[in-house]
Amino acid sequence: MRPFIYEQPTDISAAVAIASRFTTKDDQPTRANAQFIGGGTNLADYMKLGVAEPGRLLDLNRLEDPGLRQIRVTDDGIRFGALVRMGEASDHAEVKRRYPVIADSLRLAASGQIRNMASLAGNILQRTRCEYFRETSWHCNKRVPGSGCAAMEGFNRQHAVLGGSDACIATYHGDFAQALIALDAVLHAEGSRGARKIPFAKLHRQPGDTPHIETDLAADEIVSAIEVPAIEWARRSLYLKIRDRESYAFALASAAVALDLDGDNVREARIALGGVATVPWRARAAEEALQGKKLDETSAGVAADAAFAEAQPRQHNAFKIELGKRTLVRALLEARDMEV
């Protein structure tokens, strides 16, 4: 691990100021010399492995604004402070009642210990666990731009079939993000150029030719809150996560779904897919395929085909297309049958 300077700012503007001083406008947050740390469950790991090498670490856990640690339920929806821990959000009674998909996505992620440490903002900004990214002796365009991608022709069982490029097929492994993108969440961020709102769907960037650019955030920008709009029918929502073992494993495929039903007919569907894409993945084609249709195994299958129409398999991950479709079908049917 590279030695680093550790600071504990107590308010966001101070944190932003320090970050601004030690980064430039063009720095990527993941590659900047000064980086923010929340729960540390991802960044500390990558620092030990030499994947992340910040020279200055700004610990956000001493920020004094109480709103950063609160979950506020209002008529407009729900607002999560950025430092709320995953476990707090997944256990929150109103979250569970109003947005089962959010509670599920957090409950099924990581382990109890990690959920108690990891912050929500850190969770959505977690980086890929691609084996070739994690270990510095492999070629990786995301870690070292232009060095090549060892995963492309390597052991790529866990890699993405959606949203990849010739430069990178690393999966976005988060679960919570799938719920957020499905529910049209909005982020609040503060940086040296002021405060702004970012639609969650605009946060992550597909790899394209620049897989080292992972998000829309500037290096001195801090996510302060996550807002989910009020969606009355989101009570009919769930997150289905399929993995090799029962707990503490990343999704091979997952689906976040929320349904507005009129009897068995779909007024509106929200669908996001995890474990199969390079970024949090909203499956709009699948949503459209279901709109106005009776939801049954056949229509769910048509929607699943639409969701994966553009999928690009590699040698070891081709099964994810079929698995992803089945996961979505099962999630839709289980959501349809929910008692709400």
Next chain:
Amino acid sequence: MDTAAPRPKENQGAPLPRIDARLKVTGQAHYPADLPTANIAYGALATSSIARGKVTKLHLDDARAVPGLLDIVTYGDMDKVDKPKFGNSGATSIGPLHDRTIFHDGQIIALAVAETFEAAEEAAQLIRAEYEDDKPTASFDSPGTKTVPAAGKSPLFKEDVKAGDFDAAYAAAAVKIDQRYSTPTQHHNPIELFSTTAFWEGDQLVVHEASQNVTGWKVELARQLKIDPGKVRIVSPFIGGAFGSKGPMTPRTAIVAVAAKRLGRPVRCVTSRMQAFGIQTYRAETRHRIRIGAGKDGRITAFAHEGWEVTSRPDLYVVGGTSATGRMYDYGSVLTHVSLVQADRNTPGYMRSPPETPYVYALENAMDEMAVTLGMDPVEFRRINEPKTEPIGKKPFSSRSLIQCYDQAAEAFGWAKRDSKVGAMHDGDWLIGMGCATAIYPTAVAPCAARVRLTADGEVRVQCGSHEIGTGVRTVAAQMASERLGVGIDKISVEMGDSSLPPAPVSGGSISTASVCSAVLKACDAIRTKLYAAATAEGGPLAGSHNEEFDLADGKIVAKGGASAKVEDVLKTMQVGAIEEYVEFAPKGATPEALNKLYAGTPEFHGADQDEDSVKYAFGAEFVEVRINRYTREIRVPRIVGAFAAGRIMNTRTARSQLMGGMIWGIGQALHEATEVDRRYARYVNRDLQDYLVPVNADIKDLQVILVPEVDHAVNPAGVKGLGELGNVGTAAAVASAVYHATGKRIRDLPIRIEHLLS
């Protein structure tokens, strides 16, 4: 009695809690990387990022510039030390710093030593190597492998067993199958990371390192360092998981010892989880072809088992499980052949039930297929083929309770309620499958020394250079002493895990309980004999008693007639404060050199298939229920039942714990575990516990262990069959059988994963 402490049945010992349990759960047990603490320098390894080639240049300047760096041990620095030897005490013959040739991914290229762990790690990461790299050969099917017959390449694998005329019998068989199976590379991944701490006291070297073989390591390390074995001490009192990975010493130990010598202070090297994949041994990938021929009545007439195993270029490690599979059932004729396939890989090694896990997996999966082909119940199929004598040498089994295991496990599992039709059982969207398989493990025993001391105040100290690898061997040694000397378990202390203690054999092959308890038994009996002789001698408290039958209880000698004398008083008449006995136990059939070999760290194993009078194995039967989702096909194991018979059970709690751990591991082997190899580079890909999956608590639901009573006086004086490696044999085949029953899909390549069941 709770589940964790089963009520002892016939020939089974009390479920005493482990005598070191409190130390472990309160953090007072010191593991090898905990000690010593004073004046430590820290070492970190740099390892190769290629699998084949040569290191042409090492760039050390950046590493040397790290503040606190003390030394870098690399090429040239080991020239005065002999290269490692491959064998029981040595994991590989590769001396990584003796020559710049790279034989495998993750080979040690340097050791950076610094004032802090962090500085050492930073320096090691900054060491850059230039290579002349050559295209490596990863595994089976890669260009450039070399295949050689395994027979005779290892002292543990002398021949390809055979019996009768397989070709003729197979040709004539009415029903036959011919199938291929495979098992992947697996790494032990004990939670305790691999570490070495070395320091010199003058010309005396002390090494704290988790070891399953302190005596063997002492001798091998002394050989490498060209010093007297009496000048080397290996200390390993507690071990945080071994599973075979800490059996043979690796080249790292001598490198750290050299670093400690150069610096004149203790050096501790704790290696990373990722590095462990390259610097330690692992379970070799295997492939199998099995042919079974049978009559329509289900009687097997022909059995052939061919195996192929990956090994390294320099070392011919043999897995070789055909000795057990060839003796499992009443086959009629047997043909076996094992081949080694050499590739650019690190040398594989022992991993819990090394030969049996892959070979019995293949056999039992094939047995299940054959039962299906015959339209027979798989339990019935095994019952029909239960042998009276083993088919190779026609020797009897010293004891064999396989059918009792099947019957008791089937009853507990509710096998009779299984609908044998494929895909017939389900619960909502979950398909249900049920399967079973046989577990077998050879029963061996080795020479072992022990020292036992009984003092006048009734305290007993047992010393034996065996190893507490989590099995509970300290506890069962105490139980044996408690029973023979009639003192409470709280009065007994047991010292193990130190090469300065009386030597014990390597803690491998499930021999420890049998070997250690036989030695402790012998030492205790020697004390008993002395006590009784003194008590009954003229002037003794039991003078005149000539009855040879007596017992020791509550600090007293109690003669059969009822007369008794306090041990304390007997010692007074002997004018001693304690009786101490140093004994050497040698099993039946031991050669005249057997005890010398024990001290040399190369103990003879006896029993199993080696004895003239009988073959010796422990058996079990495992039943598994799987549930597979109709849509998404994830496989879960809600229930598993195993019944096992292993002679005398010293402690039902520790025995159950071992078997339970084995069964859980077996589920992991069936569904989770595999080290993935990037075939282009012959490099391991999933080198951590994030991607190398093992079962977590949520994967293990209802697990039941049944200890079937069995008495076997032929195996060893203690009557014990080792069971530490029995539990994970057969489990994966039982899971495969259940998956077939649920889905109609026969999966022959492990692990069984979602993608195998989607089409």
